[in-house]
Amino acid sequence: MKSILFSIHNQISSFSKSEQKVAQFILDHPQEVITMNADTLANKAGVSAATVVRLAKILSTEGFPGVKIQLSAETKVDDSLYTEVDPKDPLNVVKQKMEFRIGHTIEQTNVTLKDKDVKRAAQFIENADDVYAYGLGASSIVAADFQQKFIRVGKPVIQTMDTHLIATGIVQPKTVLVLISNTGETVESQKLAEVAHGHAVPVITITHDKKSPLAKKSDIVLVHDDSEENEKLRTAATTSLMAQLYVVDLLYYSYLTMNFDENALKLRESRDVIRKYFK
Amino acid sequence: MKSILFSIHNQISSFSKSEQKVAQFILDHPQEVITMNADTLANKAGVSAATVVRLAKILSTEGFPGVKIQLSAETKVDDSLYTEVDPKDPLNVVKQKMEFRIGHTIEQTNVTLKDKDVKRAAQFIENADDVYAYGLGASSIVAADFQQKFIRVGKPVIQTMDTHLIATGIVQPKTVLVLISNTGETVESQKLAEVAHGHAVPVITITHDKKSPLAKKSDIVLVHDDSEENEKLRTAATTSLMAQLYVVDLLYYSYLTMNFDENALKLRESRDVIRKYFK
């Protein structure tokens, strides 16, 4: 289903004068139109109801009610301000708010994350012989997920919190370092980035702050959204965690499709070995 | 704007018998309802149009057309097949599809997960002296997240893949065991559940299959959605992982708010100690 607003925007010059008035009103006030009937919209646009209906027929096979339904589908109210979780909220309200927040975070990450950065990062990993992943706290969870996903497609990743071990590992050539840090301020990560640079090892960083110290020390910065939750309530904001995991997933996907048949085979083997020996 | 499907789900038991038929039909086929008129829906649900309209009045101030519009707003093309990620998809398409899938998974989890189960589980954890968490593969990531979240609010959780260690741990009284298994078929988890039952230790299971062997051996089953992704492509489906993490987050939230002031304080201390000594 293509966007009706987009479609109006594209076709508007082909409409008649009165139809254009209606079309423009819809473009300017899509949210309001949803609650109007054809008569009201006609008055607002300064035309007759027949014109509204005629335009509606062009835009939707279901006539004017169909236009309202399509508008409703794409004009979701952004009530992000009202979705902050409060300790007094009952669980069912929390669920609703979280649902919205998570959706919003992924949506935003889709905007901030640059496709070409993801692809370049996947290429770096493809080229490397050894991949090291590092993250502390909630980011260690993401690092572990990163490790799991890539090991399953035959790309071994070393994930450890032992910075000394990583430092000694990345002095080798054909190595890549993946750093995960929500704030981009973790000192250990910064130190590792410096070591990497001293040995021409590419640094891929997953963070929400592209201007952070760590980001500046990285070759590729994969930026995810971070819809600042109630700080009092949740340090390890689950939305941020999900955004990071989402970035890892896209990176993994990008890598996977570079040599899809080969990697899919490895993936199948991984699954089969579990099925055969552990179930 | 609150979710109309969610609202139907919550209120359905308060509806009359005929209204319930209509409500159930809407829950089962929201996408189709959007293109129906009240009469058609009445026929499909086996009731009269008057009943459909009566129910619509409960659900929306704008009557039946209002219900359709609200459904349209939240039922953005529920074509799961259409959103299945394909290896040939370019990254920007993958992003769109994933955004939809993740949103859908969380939404569905909100429906399948029972609030009272979450609260009971939180109560079990509150009552326990020792909490053990176990999961393998992608579920180990979830177990790790579970551990992190609860340690931060002063509730130590032991998370290990060493089944023998857990088995020896849960022979102690005032212990609770949290098992995470997407399929609910992991044999190690089942064994641990049996051990727990032999020692009157409550078992909380996070799984997508409430009829799985593990679910049957558990005291509380927290069921999350699992929108079966392209099996060839992704074994450790990220949407399932996110659904599990989401369940953990709700459980954590539920626990947190049982003694909010006290737990918020502990949370603050956790954060301060990191700030002070590690940054």
Add this chain to the structure above:
DNA sequence: TATTTATTTGAAATTTAATTTCTTTTTTCT
């Protein structure tokens, strides 16, 4: 258990909204 009362339900009537028809007005093209 029988009887009354309240609730639920669907058929029919009514109202409201959408759509079509038809006439008038405006525009376009000789």
Add this chain to the structure above:
DNA sequence: AGAAAAAAGAAATTAAATTTCAAATAAATA
């Protein structure tokens, strides 16, 4: 300028939604 075509609105029609009311069912009371 005048004829033809297109656009627009008023009024008529049709379709959909809603309300009313009487019958049926369920719940409560004696």
